[in-house]
Amino acid sequence: MAASRTIIVAGAGIGGLTASLALAKLGFRIIVLEKAERLEEAGAGLQLSPNASRVLVDLGLGPRLSRAVTPDSICLMSARNGGEISRLSLARAGSAASDTSAPYWVIHRADLQAALREQVENSSNIELRLGCQFEDVSPHAKGLTVVQRSGASRRDELAAALIGADGIWSTVRQHLLPDVQPLFSGLIAWRGTLDTRQMPREYTSRRVQLWMGSQAHLVAYPISAARQINVVAVVPGEWNRPGWSEPGDGNEIKSAFVAAGWHAIPRMLIGAVDGWRKWALFTVSGRGPWTGDGVALLGDAAHAMLPFAAQGAAMAIEDAAVLAKCIAARSNESPAAFTAALQRYERLRRPRIIRVQRSARQAGRIYHLAGPMALARDLFIKAMGPQRMLSRQNWIYDWRP
Numbered sequence: 001m002a003a004s005r006t007i008i009v010a011g012a013g014i015g016g017l018t019a020s021l022a023l024a025k026l027g028f029r030i031i032v033l034e035k036a037e038r039l040e041e042a043g044a045g046l047q048l049s050p051n052a053s054r055v056l057v058d059l060g061l062g063p064r065l066s067r068a069v070t071p072d073s074i075c076l077m078s079a080r081n082g083g084e085i086s087r088l089s090l091a092r093a094g095s096a097a098s099d100t101s102a103p104y105w106v107i108h109r110a111d112l113q114a115a116l117r118e119q120v121e122n123s124s125n126i127e128l129r130l131g132c133q134f135e136d137v138s139p140h141a142k143g144l145t146v147v148q149r150s151g152a153s154r155r156d157e158l159a160a161a162l163i164g165a166d167g168i169w170s171t172v173r174q175h176l177l178p179d180v181q182p183l184f185s186g187l188i189a190w191r192g193t194l195d196t197r198q199m200p201r202e203y204t205s206r207r208v209q210l211w212m213g214s215q216a217h218l219v220a221y222p223i224s225a226a227r228q229i230n231v232v233a234v235v236p237g238e239w240n241r242p243g244w245s246e247p248g249d250g251n252e253i254k255s256a257f258v259a260a261g262w263h264a265i266p267r268m269l270i271g272a273v274d275g276w277r278k279w280a281l282f283t284v285s286g287r288g289p290w291t292g293d294g295v296a297l298l299g300d301a302a303h304a305m306l307p308f309a310a311q312g313a314a315m316a317i318e319d320a321a322v323l324a325k326c327i328a329a330r331s332n333e334s335p336a337a338f339t340a341a342l343q344r345y346e347r348l349r350r351p352r353i354i355r356v357q358r359s360a361r362q363a364g365r366i367y368h369l370a371g372p373m374a375l376a377r378d379l380f381i382k383a384m385g386p387q388r389m390l391s392r393q394n395w396i397y398d399w400r401p
Ligand SMILES: Cc1cc2nc3c(=O)[nH]c(=O)nc-3n(C[C@H](O)[C@H](O)[C@H](O)COP(=O)(O)OP(=O)(O)OC[C@H]3O[C@@H](n4cnc5c(N)ncnc54)[C@H](O)[C@@H]3O)c2cc1C
Pocket: 010, 011, 012, 013, 014, 015, 016, 033, 034, 035, 036, 042, 043, 044, 045, 046, 109, 132, 133, 134, 135, 165, 166, 167, 168, 169, 170, 171, 172, 191, 244, 298, 299, 300, 301, 307, 312, 313, 314, 316
């Protein structure tokens, strides 16, 4: 196939695989480079609100996502007294309450990645190259030459565009914008899972629990066809090594929550987790730029955000849908037309990404309030009522490509 019909995607994470499927639907030949030898079971839960599930359903992923759980509500909980502050029913997430094609899902990252991968493997015009990393790119009159490496062998490939979906520590971004570095937030996320059967039913029902305490919060929800509960605790800290799966000492996180005076129920959840992992929370400013000649960044590579709006994966999925639309609408097959399409994608995405990043930062500050400010927050949430609280998210959930 001609270079003008080939697009290379660096990274087979959530954004890269979604973009590959969306672009393959346009008839392009897609080559996905993934540096990992295997797509491992690393990671734990992700939340997919209707804005993201809508894209996945449109790509035909619905039947492959049988292990996704549809929670019935988000419960805002007080870590101080163990009480429920508000219960937001997800039956009406987004103003289009009757839109059953866009559920609110919670899912293990590995299950989502496996579903995307199966769909990719069923697509005759996508080639997934595992153990193959992006190394270099150079633009020229015919498009791009992309350099990739598998072990000792190096290979050049001609393509019309390169999509850098290679995550927060993106090599594509290093080529495009060597000065842009991820910023450490001063926060560490601890995560683990527990077997649903270990806990009394009232603590493992199909809901997202958000426990808010002084300087810390904890999120728990069912994943893996509701057989496991995903638990993530976010605390301040100085440890800031890159990576997603550093083993963590469970005693450290347990004693932090005892010392902070957390209620017995969230402490019970923490106590039941076996095999804690931790990752330092870094961000990449979404202000851009995210594009160069024939090259665009997508997902965390462009705009890694704090996870407190639960939109990191969702924004990568949205990016993929918009990118495909912009490429479909390019004026011709020339390299300049591809670059113009990528620039359009960046212009369309940036305002929303900046708003979501801001919203995630604000959410983190609100979750971690202490003393009288925390009491005022809880009173405000109660006074608002669950329906109004949830409708504040409509600008996120109602999005369509
Ligand atoms: C192993 C792992 C575990 C995670 N666990 C969680 C979690 O538990 N909870 C959570 O909220 N988020 C987690 N995330 C992050 C979450 O998936 C992303 O924030 C979100 O889905 C956006 O995805 P993305 O596609 O932009 O990037 P990612 O999902 O990070 O995918 C990037 C991909 O690019 C690959 N890559 C990197 N460099 C190169 C290169 N030079 N050439 C080729 N490929 C390259 C990586 O191996 C990875 O597969 C995890 C990410 C990873 C990689």
